[in-house]
Amino acid sequence: MIAKIIYGETCTGTLNYVFGKEGMRILGYGNTFTQSISPKFFGGVLHFQGQRNATKNRYAHISLNLPHGEHLEDDTFLKISEEYMENMGYGEQPYVVVRHMDTKHEHVHIVSTIVKEDGKVLEIFNSHRRSIAIRQYLEKKYRLSPTPTTKQKRELPIYRLPGLQFGMDAEKGTKYYLQDVLNGINQKYKVRSFEELARLVKPCHIELRTTKNESGRIGVAYGLNNQKGYRTRFINGSSVHRGLSGPKLQKVFDVHSKSRLLPIHRKRLLKQIETTYGLFQTIQPYELADVLKDYQSIDIKLDKEQDVIGGFTIYDKSRYVFRESELSKNIRMQNRKDIFGNGNEPTQIDTESKQFKLEVNKLIKEALTASYLKSPKQKGLLSEYVMTTNFGDIVPILTASKAHNFLERYTPRNQRAKFRKAVEAAFPMVKERLHELETKKEKETLESKFKLIGNVLKNGIFDVGTEQGSVRLLFQSLGVKY
Numbered sequence: 134m135i136a137k138i139i140y141g142e143t144c145t146g147t148l149n150y151v152f153g154k155e156g157m158r159i160l161g162y163g164n165t166f167t168q169s170i171s172p173k174f175f176g177g178v179l180h181f182q183g184q185r186n187a188t189k190n191r192y193a194h195i196s197l198n199l200p201h202g203e204h205l206e207d208d209t210f211l212k213i214s215e216e217y218m219e220n221m222g223y224g225e226q227p228y229v230v231v232r233h234m235d236t237k238h239e240h241v242h243i244v245s246t247i248v249k250e251d252g253k254v255l256e257i258f259n260s261h262r263r264s265i266a267i268r269q270y271l272e273k274k275y276r277l278s279p280t281p282t283t284k285q286k287r288e289l290p291i292y293r294l295p296g297l298q299f300g301m302d303a304e305k306g307t308k309y310y311l312q313d314v315l316n317g318i319n320q321k322y323k324v325r326s327f328e329e330l331a332r333l334v335k336p337c338h339i340e341l342r343t344t345k346n347e348s349g350r351i352g353v354a355y356g357l358n359n360q361k362g363y364r365t366r367f368i369n370g371s372s373v374h375r376g377l378s379g380p381k382l383q384k385v386f387d388v389h390s391k392s393r394l395l396p397i398h399r400k401r402l403l404k405q406i407e408t409t410y411g412l413f414q415t416i417q418p419y420e421l422a423d424v425l426k427d428y429q430s431i432d433i434k435l436d437k438e439q440d441v442i443g444g445f446t447i448y449d450k451s452r453y454v455f456r457e458s459e460l461s462k463n464i465r466m467q468n469r470k471d472i473f474g475n476g477n478e479p480t481q482i483d484t485e486s487k488q489f490k491l492e493v494n495k496l497i498k499e500a501l502t503a504s505y506l507k508s509p510k511q512k513g514l515l516s517e518y519v520m521t522t523n524f525g526d527i528v529p530i531l532t533a534s535k536a537h538n539f540l541e542r543y544t545p546r547n548q549r550a551k552f553r554k555a556v557e558a559a560f561p562m563v564k565e566r567l568h569e570l571e572t573k574k575e576k577e578t579l580e581s582k583f584k585l586i587g588n589v590l591k592n593g594i595f596d597v598g599t600e601q602g603s604v605r606l607l608f609q610s611l612g613v614k615y
Contacts, residue, residue: 134277135198136217136268138260140190144183144244147194148176151242156234160211160241163218163228175229182227183246186254191246193223193257198240200278202317207232210241213271218243220267222255307365311355311373314339319382323389323452327353327382332446333454342367343379353379389453398451403460405429410464412492413543414483415475418442418466424480427539442466482543484552492540493556497563500531516571524560531556582611 141147151157152172162168162175183191197214199205205213214230228245247255272279314337315330324330331341344352354367355377371378389395409428410416416424418435422445425431432448436456444465447455457464466473482489504527505518531537544552586607589595597604 134200134268134272135196135280136264137196137198138264139194140247140257141192141194142189144176144179144192144246147192147244148172148179151194151229151231151233151244154233154235158207158232158234160207160214160230160232163215163230163245164225165227172229175227178227179244179246182250183248185250185252186248188248188254190257191248193243193245193247195243195245196240197243199238201238203278204239205275209275210239213275214241214243216271217267218245220270221260221263223247225249226255307357308368308373310357311339311368312377315355315373315377319385321452322448322454323392324382324454325386325390327351327379327386329454330382340367351379351383353377353382394451395453398449398453399455399460402431402447402449402455403464405431406457406460406464408488410469410472411486411488412482413472414481414486415478416472417478417480418473420480421445421466424543427535480543481545482540484544484548484555489540490555490559492536493559494563496531496534496536496540497527497556497560498567499536500527500534501564501567503534504530514571514575516568516575519564519568519571522564524557582608585611 152159159172162170165175165178179192195217197210197217210232211230215224218224218226218228223245226245226247226249228243231242231244233240233242247257249255268280271277314334318324318330318333322333324333327341327343334341338357340356340358342354342356344354346352353370355370355373356367357365369378370382375381406425406429409425412428413424419442422433422435425433430450433445434448435442436444436446444457444467447457447460449455457466462468501519501522502515504522505515507530508518541549541552586604589607590597590604595607597607
């Protein structure tokens with residue numbers, strides 16, 4: 134999300150622009166006595182409040198812009214705008230949030246004033262730095278795509294569907310479409326080869342052809358084929374855009390392929406998938422994507438041809454794209470008939486597996502910790518809380534957890550009572566282990582704090598004195614009750 138702030142001496146032109154766009158929607162007003170006011174009335178309120186001070190930067194025009202292809206509902210966009218204004222220090226100022234639909238990326242305009250009702254002005258020094266910090270916070274909170282930290286030297290134009298490019302020739306429309314899609318793919322994924330790029334752009338009806346001359350220089354050409362009568366001739370990559378030529382892309386692919394992190398990502402994914410296989414007795418191939426998403430937060434897409442599943446492709450959080458065979462032959466569906474070759478057997482967990490027992494222990498441990506953190510009166514340490522907690526105390530938190538719902542959903546119906554008994558039976562052992570672990574950690578933490586206080590007193594770093602127990606200030610500064 135990109136946030137832009139412009140300060141100005143007048144607001145008339147800004148309001149005319151914001152309210153005058155065709156298809157604009159007013160999402161809401163801030164700090165007005167009612168939401169049922171007209172744009173003209175709000176303009177009058179804003180104008181007169183801004184005129185109470187002679188500063189040249191009376192009015193603020195802010196735009197919040199989402200990346201191309203990202204979508205937010207009106208109520209969510211309004212909520213983000215309100216949080217942005219509150220954190221910027223404009224929360225008590227009158228403002229309006231207006232959504233515009235005139236560009237290919239979704240965005241809102243916020244118009245306000247930095248002049249307060251008493252005529253004093255808000256502090257706008259470092260407001261742009263403050264805006265960056267707030268934007269980053271909102272991106273994490275609402276899971277928005279982060280803004281790039283560096284500017285591109287030349288942004289590619291954004292266009293859609295060459296068939297809708299009225300008033301221009303087909304070739305020009307095709308170029309703009311190719312630029313749009315290929316630029317988006319290369320920003321979203323760390324592509325490593327032309328073969329991989331061809332697979333990624335195929336759903337967008339783009340085809341690739343590569344050539345190699347005598348010196349080994351690779352060329353690439355792109356064409357469109359939507360199988361509905363719209364087919365183009367192939368266009369050289371350098372003609373589409375100089376950044377999309379064969380040699381330019383090959384350099385990018387080489388950097389991605391030689392990354393030292395690549396083996397680490399492969400190893401992590403392989404372990405996660407093998408762990409999943411170890412938990413399940415049977416998995417219906419069509420349900421593998423849901424299982425991996427819910428259990429390991431891994432996004433995959435099944436590779437199908439004429440309703441026959443040939444494998445799956447992993448879209449990792451690292452932005453790399455892997456075929457399952459690239460990680461290991463042992464995770465291919467064709468090589469795991471013990472899990473995927475059970476006909477019409479439903480997807481179900483193996484309640485006798487080692488991984489199932491580990492998941493049950495993890496479930497209890499997380500429930501105990503969550504119960505402690507949610508306790509209205511956190512008296513004592515976690516180790517003390519654990520030893521005084523009974524199984525019935527954590528049942529509401531345990532059964533409401535995402536992990537419990539996942540395990541119960543895929544546990545065979547005739548074994549769900551057994552699952553509940555297994556959780557209850559494992560509780561005393563997990564409780565004891567957690568108590569021992571936390572006691573050891575808490576003791577080490579306390580000893581290190583005492584050692585630090587001892588060194589401070591010994592070396593006279595602070596003159597804390599001994600009267601009225603003033604040494605307690607050292608303990609309190611380290612979070613220790615004295």
